[in-house]
Amino acid sequence: MTAASCRSCGAPLTLTFCDLGLSPISNAFVRPEDAGRGEMFHPLRASVCDRCWLVQLDGSPGADAHFHGDYVYFSSFSESWLAHARAYVAATTARLGLGPESRVMELASNDGYLLQYFVKAGIPCLGIEPTANTAAAARDKGVETRECFFGRDSAARLAAEGWKVDLLLGNNVLAHVPDINDFVGGMPAILKPEGVVTLEFPHLLRLIEGNQFDTIYHEHYSYLSLTALLPIFARAGLRVFDVERLTTHGGSLRLFLCHDSAGHRETGNVASLRDEERLAGLAGPDVYAAFAERAREARRSLLSFVVDARRASRRIAAYGAAAKGNTLLNYCGVGPDDIECVADRNPTKQGRLLPGARIPVVAPERIFETRPDYLLILPWNIKDEVMSQMGGIRDWGGRFVVPIPTVTVLP
Incomplete structure (x- = not known):
């Protein structure tokens, strides 16, 4: 399926927001018995409509490819x-x-x-x-x-x-x-x-x-x-x-x-948000055109961290088999040679492999058995929750790492 026109207003899509190359479906976790089979990779490119300013994927698999009886997000x-x-x-x-x-x-x-x-x-x-x-x-x-x-x-x-x-x-x-x-x-x-x-x-x-x-x-x-x-x-x-x-x-x-x-009467919050978005340039092309290079720099930052850590014989695991993590790892080309495993509380994901990256998903308890030097928090939006749950890694000198907006090693 290719969306050559805006999903909202139908205008042609001509302005690229961010091109992340080819990527598998983010929640298509691989069962161990299917590890020897290939995966489907699809273009992952977001465009912006220069008429109504909706940012959208420029072509994507249909909803049935994501939402089905084996959906893994709970x-x-x-x-x-x-x-x-x-x-x-x-x-x-x-x-x-x-x-x-x-x-x-x-x-x-x-x-x-x-x-x-x-x-x-x-x-x-x-x-x-x-x-x-x-x-x-x-x-x-x-x-x-x-x-x-x-x-x-x-x-x-x-x-x-x-x-x-x-x-x-x-x-x-x-x-x-x-x-x-x-x-x-x-x-x-x-x-x-x-x-x-x-x-x-x-x-x-x-x-x-x-x-x-x-x-x-x-x-x-x-x-x-x-x-x-x-x-x-x-x-x-x-x-x-x-x-x-x-x-x-x-x-x-x-x-x-x-x-x-x-x-229902409109509050001042609506006008305030409209003004904020206008002043930020969301109704013009410049702010969108500049975004792609920032993504490329974040990729370089993560790759540098991984290469330096592995050369120093430091071991890396990750936490949170989240869809955003799958985008990040596939865009950066990071795999099981770089990250040993990904811990996740969801038993539906445990025992499977991340799509594309093929890193094994394990229960959080495994981290305390293998004692990695770094724990990369893929769902950075809940880093405080993760650091609270997994704070015991500090007992052996383990460090938390977040990848966005750029790699940061946390105390």
């Missing part, structure tokens, strides 16, 4: 993410006055990591999740879940069943949909007249400022700013009335939306 394995979900449920329940008569729906509800807290509060809810194994895990938590992709057609079916919601939420899903107009276009059909939509996603401006090129992977079709999203929302008859800035995923936004005709 949200509940991150304690910090569960804490984020609990805080969201508490704050939103209070802000919107949600109770037993309300209805809540989450798009891409994964393993019920968030909706479980609405269930505990006695608020009726429904999860929409296309991957069978995470949907099953959600049901085990008592979260009613439908296995489907969301869009205009599925929204119409849900509305015909009587699903109209007071709160529709989507955390880190908006970037994952190939047809963003269809996804957003389904929202008004299931939203009550005064209902609220909240959408969280990593902010493109923070990605650029923090050199977070490793968050570019095939599962992320779009890289989002308020500037690029406003026309998409307007086409669906939705408007943004508030914005919150979050620290998650290297710097994210939470947008509050409603029907155009709803009574």
Whole structure:
């Protein structure tokens, strides 16, 4: 599949944001019995539309290549993410006055990591999740879940069943949909007249400022700013009335939306964010054109660290078999000769090999058995959580390392 035109407005894509070469699908972990087989590598190139300024992959495998019955990402394995979900449920329940008569729906509800807290509060809810194994895990938590992709057609079916919601939420899903107009276009059909939509996603401006090129992977079709999203929302008859800035995923936004005709008053946060993005140059080509060289410099930094460490007979392991880590390692050409293993708490990933890099994934306990000199934190956005959990490496002089925005060895 090749996207020669913008996923939002249809304009031709002519401006490259970042070209990371060929890479496998980030969550296509390799089973040991398949280690002798080849893998599919796809171009990993992000372009920016010079009409509406949506940054997007210029061609990518379809959603079925990512979201299926063997999906390996389970949200509940991150304690910090569960804490984020609990805080969201508490704050939103209070802000919107949600109770037993309300209805809540989450798009891409994964393993019920968030909706479980609405269930505990006695608020009726429904999860929409296309991957069978995470949907099953959600049901085990008592979260009613439908296995489907969301869009205009599925929204119409849900509305015909009587699903109209007071709160529709989507955390880190908006970037994952190939047809963003269809996804957003389904929202008004299931939203009550005064209902609220909240959408969280990593902010493109923070990605650029923090050199977070490793968050570019095939599962992320779009890289989002308020500037690029406003026309998409307007086409669906939705408007943004508030914005919150979050620290998650290297710097994210939470947008509050409603029907155009709803009574929610717009706060000053919306104008403030629009001004910030305008002053940063997100509505012009220069800031995008300069980004690629910063990614190349980060690659050189990691390679220099790895080569110097190995020449000094220092051993390196990594923590967190995250999609962003797979982008980083494949872009840099780092493999099992450089990094011995990657520790991860998710048993679904343990015993498999990273896609492309083919580094084995192990349980965190293995790190304390092998005692490497360095532990490279691939999900740098939760480095504090990782350093707390794995702080025992300091007992033998082990050091933590983060790769983004450039390699840093931590105390």
